[in-house]
Amino acid sequence: MKPEFLTVSNLSISFGGIKALQDISFSMEKGEIFSVIGPNGAGKTTLFNCISGLYKPDEGSIRFKETAVEKKKPDAIARLGVARTFQNIELFSHMNTMENIMLGRHIHMKTGLFRGMGMWGKSTFAAKEEILHREKVEQIIDFLELQQVRDIPVGALPYGTQKLIELARALALEPDLLLLDEPCAGMNQEEKQDMIFWIKDIQDDLGVTILLIEHDMKLVMDISDRVLAINFGKSVTLGTPGEVQQNKEVRKAYIGEEDQDGISAVG
Amino acid sequence: MDMKRTYYEDVQLVTSPVVLFWLALLFVFLVVFPFVVGNYYVYVANYIAINIIVAAGLNLLVGYTGQISLGHAGFFAIGAYGTVILMAKAGLPFLLALPCSALVAAGFGFLLGLPALRLEGPYLSIATLGFGLTITQIIGRIELFGGREGLHAPDIVIGSWIINTDRQFYFLLVFITIVLLTGMRNLIRTRVGRAFIAIRDADIAAQTMGVNIVFYKTLAFAVSAFYAGIGGGLYAFVLKFIEPEIFTLMMSIMFLAMVVVGGQGSLMGPVVGAGLLCWLDLKLRNILDIPFLGDWLEALSRSWFSITGVSNIQYIVFGSIMVAIMLFEPLGLYGVWLRTKRYWRTWPF
Numbered sequence: 001m002k003p004e005f006l007t008v009s010n011l012s013i014s015f016g017g018i019k020a021l022q023d024i025s026f027s028m029e030k031g032e033i034f035s036v037i038g039p040n041g042a043g044k045t046t047l048f049n050c051i052s053g054l055y056k057p058d059e060g061s062i063r064f065k066e067t068a069v070e071k072k073k074p075d076a077i078a079r080l081g082v083a084r085t086f087q088n089i090e091l092f093s094h095m096n097t098m099e100n101i102m103l104g105r106h107i108h109m110k111t112g113l114f115r116g117m118g119m120w121g122k123s124t125f126a127a128k129e130e131i132l133h134r135e136k137v138e139q140i141i142d143f144l145e146l147q148q149v150r151d152i153p154v155g156a157l158p159y160g161t162q163k164l165i166e167l168a169r170a171l172a173l174e175p176d177l178l179l180l181d182e183p184c185a186g187m188n189q190e191e192k193q194d195m196i197f198w199i200k201d202i203q204d205d206l207g208v209t210i211l212l213i214e215h216d217m218k219l220v221m222d223i224s225d226r227v228l229a230i231n232f233g234k235s236v237t238l239g240t241p242g243e244v245q246q247n248k249e250v251r252k253a254y255i256g257e258e259d260q261d262g263i264s265a266v267g
Numbered sequence: 268m269d270m271k272r273t274y275y276e277d278v279q280l281v282t283s284p285v286v287l288f289w290l291a292l293l294f295v296f297l298v299v300f301p302f303v304v305g306n307y308y309v310y311v312a313n314y315i316a317i318n319i320i321v322a323a324g325l326n327l328l329v330g331y332t333g334q335i336s337l338g339h340a341g342f343f344a345i346g347a348y349g350t351v352i353l354m355a356k357a358g359l360p361f362l363l364a365l366p367c368s369a370l371v372a373a374g375f376g377f378l379l380g381l382p383a384l385r386l387e388g389p390y391l392s393i394a395t396l397g398f399g400l401t402i403t404q405i406i407g408r409i410e411l412f413g414g415r416e417g418l419h420a421p422d423i424v425i426g427s428w429i430i431n432t433d434r435q436f437y438f439l440l441v442f443i444t445i446v447l448l449t450g451m452r453n454l455i456r457t458r459v460g461r462a463f464i465a466i467r468d469a470d471i472a473a474q475t476m477g478v479n480i481v482f483y484k485t486l487a488f489a490v491s492a493f494y495a496g497i498g499g500g501l502y503a504f505v506l507k508f509i510e511p512e513i514f515t516l517m518m519s520i521m522f523l524a525m526v527v528v529g530g531q532g533s534l535m536g537p538v539v540g541a542g543l544l545c546w547l548d549l550k551l552r553n554i555l556d557i558p559f560l561g562d563w564l565e566a567l568s569r570s571w572f573s574i575t576g577v578s579n580i581q582y583i584v585f586g587s588i589m590v591a592i593m594l595f596e597p598l599g600l601y602g603v604w605l606r607t608k609r610y611w612r613t614w615p616f
Contacts, residue, residue, distance in 0.1 A: 052475050078477035090472035092465045094532070098277070103465050107477035109458045113486065116457035117450035122275050126457050134274035173476060 004066055005030045005209060006177060011050060011060035011070075020046045021057070021233045028177075028211065032225040033203055035212045037244075039253065043233040044213045045087055048179050051211070052084050053077040064177065079107050083175035085166040087182045087213075093155030097146055097165055098137060100154055104172025105133045140168050144198065160191050171202065178202065180212045184219060192216065196223055221245065229253075278456045280449070297441050301434045309433045313505050315545045316440040317498045322525040322537035323451050324494020329523065330531030331455060332487040333467030334383055337392045338399030339522045342492040344514035345372040346499025348406055351418050351509060356411070361423045369496030375402075376492025380485035399519050407511035417510030420503045436504060443501070447494060452534050454490075463487055467532075495522075521548075528592050530601025539600045547588060551581045 006028040013021045021043045028034045036044045049055040051062055053074035062070040069077050083104070092100050111119075111126045119126035141147055144164050149157055154165055163183060170178055183199070184192045196219060202208050214220050220227060221241040229236040229250045237247045244250055281287045301309045321343060328334045349368025353359040359367065375398075382394050406412045423430040423439070430436050454460045462483045465473035474480055503509050521544065529540020555561040568580035596602040 054471065054475070073479070074471075074474035075477045075479045078475055084475050086472065090469040092468035092472070094468055095461070095464060099461060099464075103461050103473070103476050103478070106458060106462060111458040113454065113459050113490065116459045117454045119278070119453040119457055120280075120449075122279070126453070127275060127278060130278045130457060131274040134277060138274075169472075169476065 003030075004063060006051075006065075006211070007061075007063045008047075008051070009061050009063075011047070011057050011062065013046060013050060013055060013057045013059075019233050021050070021230075024060070024230065024233075024235050026228050026235070026238055028209060030176075030209050031203070031207060033199070033210045033212060033223055035214060035220045035224040035227045036230065037214070037217070037220055037227060037250075038230040038236075042230045044230065045181055046233075047230075048084060048181055048211075048213065051077075052082060052179060078173065081174070081176035082179065083170035083173040083177075084179035085163070085170050085181055085183060087185065089159070089162045089166060091154045091162055091165060091169075094153055096151050096153050097141070097149050097157075097168075098134070098151060100165055101137045101140060101168045101172045102133065104169040105137065107173060109133055137172055140171050143171075143201075144168050160187050163187070163195075167198070171206070171208075175208060178208050178210045180210060180214075182213055182215065184214060184216055192219065199223060280452070301437045306433055309437050310505070311546070311549055313433060313437055313440050314549070315542050316437075316444045317502050317505060318522070318525060318541040318545050319538050320444055320447055320501070321495045321498035321522050322529065322541040323448055323534075324491045324498070325522050326526045326529075326531060326533075326537040327451065327454075327463070327494070328487050328491040329526050330533070330536065331460065331467060332463040332484065334484065334487060335388065335392045335523075336379075336395040336488075336491065337516070337519045337523065338379065338395035338397070338402075339491075339495045340514040340516065340518040341399040341402035342372040342376060342495035343499035343502065343518065343522075344402055344406060344511070345375060345492075346496030347503040347509050347514075348412055348418070348499075349496070350500035351420050351503050352412065355418070355421050360425070362425055365497060365500040368500050369493045372496025372499070373489040373493040376488040376490075376495075377485050379492070380488030383488060384481055384484055396516065396519070399514075399516060403511045403514045406514075413510070415511065417508055418503075420507050420509065423504060430504075440501060443497065447497065448534070448538070451494075455534065459483070459486070464532075524589060528589060528599050530599030530604075533601040535604070536599055536601040539604075543600065544589075547585055551585050554581055554584060 004027070008027070009025050011021055011024040012019070024047065026034075036047060038044050046055065050057050050070070053069065053072055053076070057070050060070070061068055064077070064080055064082065067080060069080065092103065095103075109129055111129050115124070115126045118124060119130075121127065141150060144167065146161070146164060146168060149161055149165075154162060157165070167180070167183065180199070184195050187195065199210060199212070200223060203210055212220070212224065224241050226239065227241050227244040228238045229244055229247065231249075231253045236249050236253065237244055239247075276282065281290065300312065321339060325336060325339055328336055346368050349371050350361070350364045353364035353367055354361060379395060379398050383391055386394055407415055412418065423436070425439075428435075430439060455464075462473065462478045465476070465478055466480060466483055470480060506513070525540035525544050526537050527540070528544060529538065530536030555565050564580045564584075568583065572579060572583055592599065598605065
């Protein structure tokens with residue numbers, strides 16, 4: 001049996017009277033691309049927020065690499081190797097691209113208050129560490145082709161570029177599990193194609209396991225190994241893309257009953 | 268724009284020969300300055316240097332970490348009283364007493380940082396305001412601290428160097444200010460400083476990238492309080508005498524005004540802000556001495572702006588200048604600098 005990677009069991013959370021998630025269970029294997037689909041308000045982002053520690057679930061458990069994480073703080077979960085992007089971009093808008101991605105190196109760096117203040121020359125610890133990690137960040141910048149915007153404050157950059165920088169920042173953390181919350185939202189067809197290639201590369205070349213939320217059904221069906229459909233906070237079905245597409249309830253709730261070929265983009 | 272060849276150029280202190288030239292010029296100016304001006308201006312420079320230290324520390328909190336404090340006069344008081352008492356009553360040398368009392372201030376800063384984890388904006392300002400007011404009340408009631416009578420500051424002795432003139436003190440102050448400002452700049456360019464800015468810009472993203480918000484928010488308060496403590500410890504020797512009434516709410520507000528007028532979240536902003544506001548504060552006290560304009564302003568103030576007949580025109584002018592700066596350049600004086608720089612970079616187009 002394969003070692004446990006991410007296991008979500010009987011997860012429930014409610015806000016006031018609204019049951020945002022009810023009894024959600026699934027488990028992910030290392031190396032796969034696992035997608036979560038569902039209409040707006042189905043609870044997909046709430047699920048992400050539970051896994052990354054921003055919300056504490058009312059019931060159920062989340063285990064990541066044999067550690068219970070449902071009660072841990074977001075930064076502790078990040079240190080275990082979970083990185084994420086956000087549906088609404090959450091970049092550090094006054095920093096430039098390089099510095100934004102450098103923050104992804106935070107957990108891998110050691111410079112503290114005193115060694116930081118004492119960066120009085122090239123041979124100090126802080127300077128050496130900065131140089132080392134900037135080289136690593138440069139590799140990510142090369143990988144995602146962000147060289148042109150390297151030194152520009154990200155607040156001024158176009159939406160698609162900002163989405164990429166968020167992805168770069170998450171990759172800089174060298175995660176084992178990467179949570180992508182609608183990475184293609186608001187992108188045109190060409191940008192989407194690039195994003196699909198990158199996601200595939202991240203899975204194949206970097207060996208990162210990916211949990212994906214996406215509305216573009218074609219994209220989801222193309223790249224996912226398995227798909228979980230949820231609606232009104234409840235699990236509808238879980239299986240391979242083909243199985244999920246054929247599921248009656250999914251077609252009814254998400255794709256629409258009249259749709260004959262089963263593939264359509266929902267905006 | 269210059270091409271960068273190594274990653275160290277991203278973080279190094281002196282980025283180009285031009286910067287080196289200006290820094291060298293500034294250094295020469297700072298050394299020559301006290302020998303070419305009168306004693307009063309050396310005193311003014313000392314006063315400004317101390318405010319620069321405090322404003323730089325407050326800027327770390329307000330400008331870089333996105334918190335707020337209306338209680339920095341409290342840390343300032345802790346630094347001042349701590350240094351004087353450690354020297355006069357415990358017999359510690361100045362070079363030990365100053366950092367020790369600043370560390371005490373940092374400890375209080377850490378404690379004040381704890382409620383800051385749950386409070387934001389106006390709520391946090393009220394909490395810190397309460398702290399600032401309480402500290403002076405407590406100090407005024409403790410016998411050891413001289414109570415309402417206040418305390419006299421002893422002479423500073425460093426090795427065999429006895430500091431008893433403003434000019435001698437000036438050189439000590441310039442040295443400490445340069446060290447603290449460079450330390451601040453290094454801090455901002457490295458891991459901890461990035462975490463501070465990240466918390467300010469997007470705290471949720473910072474958390475999910477592994478930044479421990481509890482640690483860094485309280486750390487920002489502690490470092491900021493440390494700078495205020497150093498400033499306070501030095502201030503005691505500018506005044507030579509301290510009493511609780513000096514450390515008022517007005518002082519806390521002025522520290523904040525220096526940061527905002529100068530430009531939050533920039534290194535030079537608080538330096539320029541502190542310089543300008545201190546200079547205005549001292550200069551406008553003599554505004555009535557200006558020929559014609561002074562008389563006219565006094566008459567204006569007496570007939571329109573004051574109920575008691577005492578002229579308050581100094582504060583009216585002071586306030587108007589602050590309003591004007593904020594109105595025309597919300598980024599503060601640093602914003603003016605940015606625009607000037609951009610203009611010359613593209614000149615003559």
